[in-house]
Every structure is written in structure tokens, then in C-alpha cells.
Amino acid sequence: MKTKNHTTQPAFIILGALSFLALGFTLGKKAGEITPAAIDAAADLIGLSFSPEEKDSMLTNLNNQRNNLETLRKTKLDNSVSPSLIFNPLPKGFIPSQDQREYDWGLPDQVELPGADHDIAFLPVSHLSVLIKTKKITSERLTRIYLDRIKTYSDTLQCLITLMEGTALERAKEMDRELAAGTYRGPLHGIPYGIKDLLAVKGTKTTWGAMPYKDQVINETATVVQKLDEAGGVLVSKFTLGALAMGDIWYGGVTKNPWNLAQGSSGSSAGSASAVSAGLVPFAIGTETLGSIVSPSTRNGVTGLRPTYGRVSKHGAMALSWSMDKIGPISRSTLDNAIVLSIINGADPGDPSTIEAAFNYSSKKDVKKLKVGYFQPFFEGDRPGQENDRQVLEELKKLGIELHPLELKTAIDPAPIVSMLMVEGAAAFDELTRLNLDDQLVAQRRNAWPNLFRATRFIPAVEYVQMSRQRSLLIQEMHELMKDFDVIVTPSFAGQQLQITNLTGHPALCLPNGFNTSGSPTSITLLANLFEEEKLIMLGRLIQENTDWQAKRPPLFDR
Secondary structure, three states: OOOOOOOOOOHHHHHHHOOEOOOOOOOOOOOOOOOHHHHHHHHHHOOOOOOHHHHHHHHHHHHHHHHHHHHHOOOOOOOOOOOOOOOOOOOOOOOOOOOOOOOEOOOOOOOOOOOOHHHHHOOOHHHHHHHHHOOOOOHHHHHHHHHHHHHHHHHHHOOEEEEOHHHHHHHHHHHHHHHHOOOOOOOOOOOEEEEEOOEOOOOOEOOOOOHHHOOOEOOOOOHHHHHHHHOOOEEEEEEOOOOOOOOOEEOOEEOEEOOEEEEEOOOOOHHHHHHHHOOOOOEEEEEEOOOOOHHHHHHHOOEEEEOOOOOEOOOOEOOOOOOOOEEEEEEOOHHHHHHHHHHHEOOEOOEOOOOOOOOOOEOOOOHHHOOEEEEHHHHOOOOOOHHHHHHHHHHHHHOOOOEEEEOOOOOOOHHHHOHHHHHHHHHHOHHHHHOOHHHHOOOOOOOOHHHHHHHHOOOEHHHHHHHHHHHHHHHHHHHHHHOOOOEEEEEOOOOOHHHHHHHHOOOEEEEEEEEOOOOOEEEEEEEEOOOOHHHHHHHHHHHHHOOOHHHOOOHHHOO
């Protein structure tokens, strides 16, 4: 059981003393007196010191500040309320193109329908789309195949929170009727899919994977789900996530990697990636703040796309970090992710951080005209999995892609700036900490949310602003580094690229590139400039059409 000291240097005094983010663990007890000794204790935590005269002069202001904090806490803030300060990832002078053109996916005219249901289940969206359009399979039959697989395998994988069987079948039948009447909504018409259970859907639970919210019902539907619905998608399930978007541990267990059931599926888009890998859905929606699409896509051997920050609306999604959260697709192929992105892309009045930008992918564009770089030092040495990474470079060279070496060097260290995520998360789940509801979370280790949120309360507001200012410099640095390249190839977890690009908002495509010595999948990542995801799709599609890494199936579920 955790304890909090309310007699010597109480936490609420320490934080109030230096205008920290609100903490105030009163727990029914009256706040203690703010004294020079309390100021000294607070100052020690952040490496400052004050003279006796300075401390005496601060007392009145500090008491006023603490009174203000107590007043602020009387207003209950729902997780959906975003700060008035909106993060903008655009470098100085950079404006994304808004000239949206027609899509040319380069889909086949005909696709042969496999005889076995499990072979159908592992087809990519690009093939399922053709099968539905040419009426070789109905949406209802396809939906039943996936529903049956979810019911068969989801307990083994611990990847399911809500099965939406009734509404899914009704929706599938509706899509079949529309198609029979001559209405075709596009490549997602009648295609089943799942979502990470931090996206609200009216009439269903939205649990955020966390015990305090396991019965929560949010009376709205997230913008991305609305868009997928309008495009003809069939929502079949809400999948697990690590509690409050960390890891693969949720209130019902640990989501499993289909390639190795003794291993968690990583997170936090744990259920989405696990389900796609096992052929329970052809695609699912995930989210990333600091690796939550890239990491589970790697672990589960699927293809994940983290879009540019601001491209996809977060309205109706749980907020962890308003300035870092991004929503993107996880699927069986690069092209599938492009098709999904074309639907969920776009500015939304419900999310003031969204930015209007075109997404102009065409299969007719010449991929060999792309200027492709790679972070050379990350491919050197004998790091585990490095042979798989180097093999990607060799494949690109064989395909006629000229590769340009460069280094990822920034004057700004991203590691301290990542604390912005922690600060925003602590604010988003303020009451969890203040009311001791964080004890209900399953994970209580030192680096789990409860302890991170507690420690983060000791970061001064001044330092949060300084982090934001350094982040602006980091954005400019990365813009200067990347503007001379269309795509940069990098090992998914080497160096600090994952931290940097999540802070700067750059898009990333995570692709399977083989297996490690224990038989688990590995991945490679492609990076592009802000709002240039079409270039990721071009190069990623070239790789996947000339290799078979993404076509592998976990043997236990290939039946």
C-alpha cells in the first residue's frame, strides 16, 4: 500500500511552493503551513536555492498560488477537454499542400477467391476490396469469417474488449444491399475492421484498458470511426490496449504476440496489432504517442503507419498527450494503410490541432525518382537484428534505388523534452493521482503510469514551457535535416529517432523485415517529411511487392 507524508514537506506544499503543476494530495486533511523549510525542500527537488529574504518575500504569493490551485480543482475536467495551447509541428515557413487529387491505388481488376476461410482472412484489404466489388464474396460472409476467428482466438490472445457482432452483421448486410443496388463507396466498402479501445463509439464501453474506466460509456463516436463508417467499413470489435496507452498489460490480462504466446504483443496498440497479425481483422486503428504503433507492429510482424501529427483527428480518442498523440492504421500491407489513411485524413472542427493537408498517392508515380537516405551509423556494428536491417538496404539497391548516407545529429537532446508527454499525461489523469484511483491500475512498477504521474507533478510549469521552446528548435533542426530527402530508412529503434520524430510530428512507416534468432518478427522504419506520407507508401510498397516478409503468417493461427 502506498503512503503519503502529510507532516514533513507534504507534496502539495512542495509543489505549490514553486508553482508546479497542481498536486495537492489533501485526502481530507488540511493543507499544512507554507514555511521557509518547505520552500527549501521544494527548491532542492529542482536544483534551485533562495536566500532567507527571498523566501520570506515569496510566502504571500505562494499561499495565493495554492489557493488558486484549490479553486482550479473545484472544476472537473473531462479527458476530452484539450488545453487552449495547441501544438503545431510546422517549421517556420512550411505550409503543406492542400491540392487534393484523385487517388489511383493500382488495384488489380480481378482477384481469385481462396477456397479456405483462413486464406481469405489473411488477404490484404487491397485484395478483399476487389473481391467485394466484383461480388465474389459478400461483406456478410467476410464479416462472419472474421467474427468467427475473433470468437475462436481472442481469448488465447487476450486481445478483445468488445465484440460488436450484431451491429457488424447488420452493417455488412447493408453494404451488400447498397452494392447490389449499384452504390459502391470505395475500397473500404464492406471491409471489416477493429479499433483500439481508446476510441469512443456511442452505445459501447470505452475502457481505455484501465480498471477505473472498465465500465465507462462515452456518448459519442470518434471522428475516425465516423469516417470509416461513411467509407463503408464494418466495425467488428474494440481491441485491447495497455492501460491508459502504455504497454500490453490491461485490466483483463496481457495481450499476446501470435508468433510467441509466451510473449506480450507490446503496446500500447497491443490488441490492434495482435489481431491483425493473427488474421482476426484485415486492419485495425491504433494510436502512437512514443512508439505505440511502431513497437507492436514490430513485435507482431505487421505494417503500421504513424501519420504526421495533425493529419488525423483525435476527436473522440482518449488523450494521453495532446501535443504528441497520433492515430493511424495497422494492417497487412503498406498499400492497405494508404487506403485507410485516405479515409481518416483531414482537418476536423472537433480537434483544433488538425491541419488541412492533401494526401496524394498515385501508383503511377515513379518510385525511383525518390531521393532516399539512410542513417548510416545505425546500420553498422553487430546490434541484434542488424542483419535484417542491412538486408533491406541491399534489397533497395537491387531494385535500383540509390541510397544516400547521412547521420541523425541534433543539437537539441530529445530525452528531456519527452517529459512533456509525462506532464500532459499527469494533467489528463489528474484525478487518478489526487484521489488515489491510480491504485486500481494493474501495473504498479516504478516506470508504470501511477509512479510516473506522481513524479511528474514535481516538474515546474516554467520547465515545461522551456521544454516546449526547445522542441521548437528540434522541429526546425529535423526540418533542415530531412528537407533534402524524400524518404529516410532507419532501424526502428536505433538511436533517438523514435523519440525525435514523435516529438517533431514526422510520419513513419514500420514494415516487417524478417525474424530474430528466437523466431519473433523484426522491422524497419521509413521516415518522410511532414505531410508526405505518399512517399512512404511508394517506397514501402516497392519493398513489399518484391519481398515476402509481410506475407508470413503465425503458424498457430494459420488455420
